[in-house]
Structure formats: C-alpha cells, structure tokens
Amino acid sequence: MSDNRRVRVRFAPSPTGPLHIGGVRTALYNYLFAKKHGGDLLLRIEDTDSTRFVPGAEEYIIESFKWLGVKFDEGVGVGGENGPYRQSERRDIYRKYVDILLNNGNAYIAFDTPEELEKLRNDIPNFQYDAKTRSMGKNSLTMSEDEVKAKIAAGEKYVVRAKIQPDEDITVHDMVRGDVTINSNILDDKVLYKSADDLPTYHLANIVDDHLMGITHVIRGEEWLPSAPLHILLYRYFGWEDTMPRFAHLPLLLKPVGNGKLSKRDGDKLGFPVFPLLWNDPKSGETSSGYRESGYMPEAVVNFLALLGWNPGLDRDLFTVDELAELFSLDHVSKSGARFDYEKAKWFNHEYITKKSDEELADMYAPLLKSKGYEPAREVLVKIVSMVKTRISFVADLWQETNFFFEAPTEYDEKSLKKHWKEESPKLMADMIEILNGIDDFKSQTIEPIIMDWIAKNEYKTGVVMNSFRTSIIGAARGPHMFDIIEILGKEETIKRTKVAIEKIK
C-alpha cells in the first residue's frame, strides 16, 4: 500500500449549491497537503446526482478558490491528462467498470422499485438490503438469467448493487484516527449504478476516478468514515489494493452555539457568512452572504480555517499560506469536531487588515466612500486611513471610524456630553475659536503646542477642554488624535463646527 508515487490529492464537491465553509476547509487541507509534499491537487466535480444539480454552483466553486488563492493543478477549469473531470461526462468509463464487477461476481442487478424498497423498510424493522435479505428482492440472484435479460431488453429500470460478503472485519487505516474496524454485516449492498440516468453513485464513481486519476491520499470529511470500508472493498473487487489511496477523515465544523454541525441557517441567524462568496439561489431566490462580500481578506479566511481542526503545535496563530503548507501535517489534525468561532475569524481579519499598507486600505475604502458621495484626494484618504486602521476589523468599519471627516455631526452623543461638557465649555470653545482663528499654518504640529500652552497657562483641565472640543467636532468623545483630525478638516470647517456646537449644545 505504501509506495513512492507522487502525491496526488483531490477535492471533489457536488455542484448542489454554494460551497459550504467546511468544504472550503477540506479543500484547503488538500491544497496544503499537496503543497507540502510537492504533489498535485485536482478539482473533480461529482455531479452523479442529476436531480440535485444546481446551475451556477460549479462556477461558484471555481471562483471561490480563485479568490482564496487555492490553486488546482488539474481538473475542471484547469484541464489535464486525466479528464474529463466532470463525472457526468464519464459515463462510458463507469459503464465499463460496472461490467467488471458484474462479471467477477462482486455486484448484481436489482429491479426493486423505490416503492417496493420503501415497503420492505416499513414491513421489516431495521431492514437493509444485504446478504440476509437480498433473496427477498427482485434481482439477478433470485431470477434466471433469461428473466433478467428480458427485463433489461424491455427497458425496465434497474440498479447495480455491490455484493457484500457477510461477517468480515474490515479495517480502515485512517491517518487522522488510526485503525477503525467495522464488520461487513452492517454494510448494505450499496447501489453503485442506476440505469435510470446511466450514472454511477458516489461510491463507484469515486473509487474508479481516484484510481484512474492516480490519487494517493483521500482527505475528506468525517461523514465518509462509515462508508470507507465499502470503498476498501471496492478497491479489492477491482484488484487495485496495491495502489489504494491512504484515507484521512477530517473532523466536522460545528455550530458556534448549541448542537450540530454548522449550517447555512446558523450564519443567517448569528450574522456571519458560512459561504466564501455571496450566493443567489436560482431556485429559491434566497441570498446568502459570503466572506468576500462581508469584507474578509482571503488570507485571513485561509489562516483562520487552517487552524480550525489543525494546528502546527506552535505558540502563535498568524501564518502565511506558505508557512501553513510548510508546517502542515495530517497527524496534527484533531479528531473532534471544531466549533466555528466567529469572534476569532474577526480577529484574524483585523490582524490582516492592520498589516495592509495605508495606501492599499485607502484604495479599498475609496469605492465605498464614493458610493456615499465622497471622493477625497488619495493622499488625504491615505492619511485618514492611517489614523484609524488599528481600530477596525473590516474595510466597511472605516466608515463609522471616519465619517466625521466628511460629515459634520448632526447630533451629540449624550454620554460624552454628560461626562465632558461642563458649564464652562461654551466659553472655552469660544476662546478656542479665537485662538484657532489666529493660526495661519493650520497643521497638527503647529496647533497642538499653541492649544496646550493656552490650556496650561490658564490651568484648565485638559480633559474637559479637549473632550468638549472633540465632541463639538465629531459628535462624541472618540476617535484619533484631535489635532490630526482638525488638520484634515481645515481651519474653516473646524471653526464652523465649533460654533455650531456652542449654539446647539445647551
């Protein structure tokens, strides 16, 4: 089983809707693993369930990874020598392998209709289609060969089921959980192929494709662990055990609060995205928010996700993708489900925002400002952004931190007034106006010593003067260095706002 083949892993989503953030993490781990080992990452679209196909989902998946910087070496949207990479385009291939199984006695044909199966499940407690019960079904094991041929010739729909041998222990050597053994008695004769749409089910398609595409490691969600024994059996039935990939089942992402795994609804309810990109559902018309549109930096999302269920064992949290790949190892993946921590996601974004240069941030902010009707000169915006960048988590937060640069306060924060606006404040502000008026070089560095001297000479309380002034200018006792603010505002606007404040605040 262990060999020296080049590492090849794949991410194989179903195009049934927007890509869940848990799927994003699975893909990321595959990407990191491939990068770490200098191998390949493939993108395969598993659209074997024609009834669940959602238009636009495939494009969404590709765009999501493009945004996140997860690059595929092969697959849908990239090409490669092992295509096609869309399972619906591989019908002929699967048909061939179904026949192999049929011919070597590891599978059989079954004609039972969904209704008949439903009845069996209702009539017999814990019914499952397996070695004990298949004699009750309408299948090629209970019917004559001619009968089967006749039915097929008549166009009757059928499925092909795996013929699982009973009472055998099958052990999965999982790279995350160690050996997991289950008995084949609990496996049912899984449907591998359905003639109705001439498509295999996940299990068959998955094994055939992984084999044909030279996959060496299957890194997927924990929900696949119970069917891993079936997959091992399939490798055996095909005689591919010597190149069977190694398995690694990843823990699930759980709800931030309460029980269960993270769902779309949690995001809506708690106010954070569970999808990488904004998604408009073509069927329901519902809209789901995305990380990208919510102002997250792709590097932050990658960093955050990488550490949700895995860690490099170091005493720090901030890593570049390259560092992540260098450090990545499957045996540091945790075994238990990870609760989604939105606060931590925000913190990561804050860290990455802070790392951006003032210029970059200004450019990201400009479109938002423009939508509000403001288009300041770039160097002014750069200056403004530099004053407040440490206090935001998202680019959009910039507005609430800088709105006063563009709009005079329409009201004054009550708490600030109560705490800082004293009886003497109106007179103080009037004096302030007079001093400001006499300053021609209206620069922060020039203004500050003049005002501070004035405060000191008169033995005023700095807090009272400055906060009265601050509240007059921006409407509340908050914000960056006061003299920097009024430099941007300019003398005229500063004096105007102060005058208004003296009149309006009583």
Add this chain to the structure above:
RNA sequence: GGCGGAUUAAUGUAGUGGCCUAGCAUGCAUGCCUCUCACGCAUGAAACUCGGGUUCAAAUCCCGGAUCCGCUACCA
C-alpha cells in the same frame, strides 16, 4: 434502534505516563499609556466529561457510564 467516531477554560487548541503548581490564542475583566475611543503593554479569572482500574506515578493506558457528532437513500 444499530454501527462508528469524539470528549482539556466560553471558543480554537498544546499536551503521546513523571518536565503539568496543565502552555498558547481569541473573548472577557483590571491596570498602565492617554484629551476620548481604539491600538499597544501588563496583570487576572477560567479547563483535563464522570466512575472504576493498571502503575511508584495518568490529562495521557484499560474498562464502563454520560454527552455530543456522523452514518444508517437509486444524496453526496
């Protein structure tokens, strides 16, 4: 119900029998800085699911209970 998996502070985790008086990060609280808020810095509260065993020694190994998660489809 059956089968499998999991269980360290509020959250993510470190820990692979003695170095654990259980580390780190987020969040929270307090203090410092300071004209305010934030940043930053410092400090603090806060955890080994429970019960048995094995051992000189257990968060770490074994058994059992509890809880949670997954699977149990002609879905992936």
